[in-house]
Amino acid sequence: MQEIQTKILLGDNKEVLRQLGENSIDLIVTSPPYADRRKQTYGGVKPEKYVEWFLPIGQQLLRVLKPTGTFILNIKEKAEKRERSSYVLELILALRNQGWLWTEEFIWHKKNCYPGKWPNRFRDAWERLLQFNKAKNFAMYQEDVMVPIGDWANGRLRNLSAIDKVRDNSKSGSGFGKNISNWLNRDKVYPTNVVQFATVCNNKNHSAVFPEELPEWFIKLFTKKYDWVLDPFLGSGTTTEVAQRMERNSIGIEIVPEYVEMAKAKVMQKEQSLFHHNRVSI
Amino acid sequence: MQEIQTKILLGDNKEVLRQLGENSIDLIVTSPPYADRRKQTYGGVKPEKYVEWFLPIGQQLLRVLKPTGTFILNIKEKAEKRERSSYVLELILALRNQGWLWTEEFIWHKKNCYPGKWPNRFRDAWERLLQFNKAKNFAMYQEDVMVPIGDWANGRLRNLSAIDKVRDNSKSGSGFGKNISNWLNRDKVYPTNVVQFATVCNNKNHSAVFPEELPEWFIKLFTKKYDWVLDPFLGSGTTTEVAQRMERNSIGIEIVPEYVEMAKAKVMQKEQSLFHHNRVSI
DNA sequence: GTTCCGCATGAATCGATAG
C-alpha cells in the first residue's frame, strides 16, 4: 500500500513555493485573502495593489503545476461606496497575460449568504471559482462528480430541512421536487458550472474557511488517487485534510503559525484514525 | 387614464439613439448579440473588436439614461478553443472608463440550460446580468420583487415563541389583525443577486430571446408605472411587450425588419386586448 | 433519548461619526 504524504509548510508562499519542483502538482485549489479582508490575520491587501501582489505567486504556481494540471482560484470582489471593485477582472486579464489559460468560471452559489439590507443592492450570494490551466489538454474526470442517486439521497438531501425544500420549491418555481424526480429517473447526472455549497457557520475560534465540499468537488474532478494537491493559502487546513481523506498527496502553505498548528493537528488526527482503522481491519 | 406608449424603431441603434432626448430613460435592459453569435442576423462581431464596437452605443446609452436610471446588460463570453474569451471583462473595464459605475453583477442561473457534453467543460448554466449606473443614487424598488413564501410561513410561525405571540397580542390591543399583518410582512423575503429564470425553448425564429421573467424582474425592481424602458437590441420584442403589460412606456430598437414586425405585432395584439377589455368592462 | 427553541455569528455593506 502506497503511503499518502501531507505536508504543511509554514512561511510566505512566494518564498516557500520556490522549494517545490516544477511540473509537480496536479491541482492547485485555493482561496487567497480577498482585498481589504482579514486584516487582523493577513494585514489586508489594498484593491489597487492586489494584482501586483498576486502576480509573483501566480508565476510560481505556473512553474510548479504539471502541464495537465488545473488551478482553481476562489475569489470575489467587494462592493464599496456603492460600486463593485474591478481588481478581480484585472487579475484575470493579468494572469492570462502571464501565460495562464482562463478555461472556465464556475459560480459558487452560496445557499446561506451573509444577511443585510442596503438601499442599493441585495445580498451577495455568489463567488467566483476561476479555472486556469497551463495547457489545453488538462486532466478532467467528469464521471467522478456525477451525482449518483444513492449518494445524493443519503448525503446532501438529508441535510436539508423540510422547510428548505418547501422554500426552494416555491422560490424557483420548478425547484427541488421536480429535480429530485428527474434524478430518480436517471442513474447519474452531470453537474453544470454552477455549484452550490453551504458556507460553514463555525463556532470554532478561527475565521471561516471554505466548506469541505468545495475542495472535495474539485479534487474529485481534476485528480485521481495519489495525485498531488496544493493550497498556497491553506488557512486552517481544510484542503490538506480533505486531500488526505481522499488519498491524494498534498502540500499546504500558510504564513500564520497558529493556522499551521491547526492544520497539522487535523492531519495527525486523521493519521491516527487511519492507523487505528488499519489495525482493526487486519 | 394616462396612455402607455410603446415605440418600436427600425434601424441601427447607434444612429437611432441620437434621436432620443438626453436623461429621458429610467431603465435600459438589453441582451446584445454576443461576439461571433447570430452571424446571419447581425453579421457577427469578432471578439477582439467587441469593445470597440460596443463603446459608441454605450456612449449614447449614457446620454439618454436619467441620472437615477439603471442599465442592465445581459451578456456571457463564449468558450472558444477550450478557453473563455476575455472581451466581456474588457468591456466592463471600458464602460467604467466611459463614465459608467459598475454597481453589481447579478448571476442569471439558468435552470434548464442547453444540453450537451464536452471533454473539458460542463454545461454552461449561467449568464452575467451586469448593472451599470450613471450616479450612485439610482431608483430601486426592492419591495416590489420580494418573494412571498407560501408554505414557508408555517415554519416561521412555528418558530415564534408563544411568549412573542402573547406579547404582540396584548400590545396591539386590537389583537389578531395586527399580528397577522406583521407576519404577512415577514413572510416576504428579499432576493439575492443570484436569480433564476427558466430559459425559453421556443420555436419562434429569433435565436436568443430571454424569458419574459427577466425584463419583468428588472422592470419591477428599477421602474414604476409610466417610467420609460429602453431596449436597444430589441429582437423579437420581449422587452416592449412586457413593459406594455406592466404599464411602462417603452422604446425598442431593432435592425432586422422581420423582428420589428414581430415586435409590433405583439404590441398591437396587446393594445387590442386592452381595448377589448375596456369595452367589456364599461 | 428525541425534538424543539433560543441564540450567537459569519470573506457583507452603507452611512454616520470621529480623528
Next chain:
DNA sequence: ACTATCGATTCATGCGGAA
C-alpha cells in the same frame, strides 16, 4: 478631504440547553 471605526440591517446554521 481622507481613512478608521461603529451601529444597523438581516438570515441560514449549528450548538447547547430545555421540554
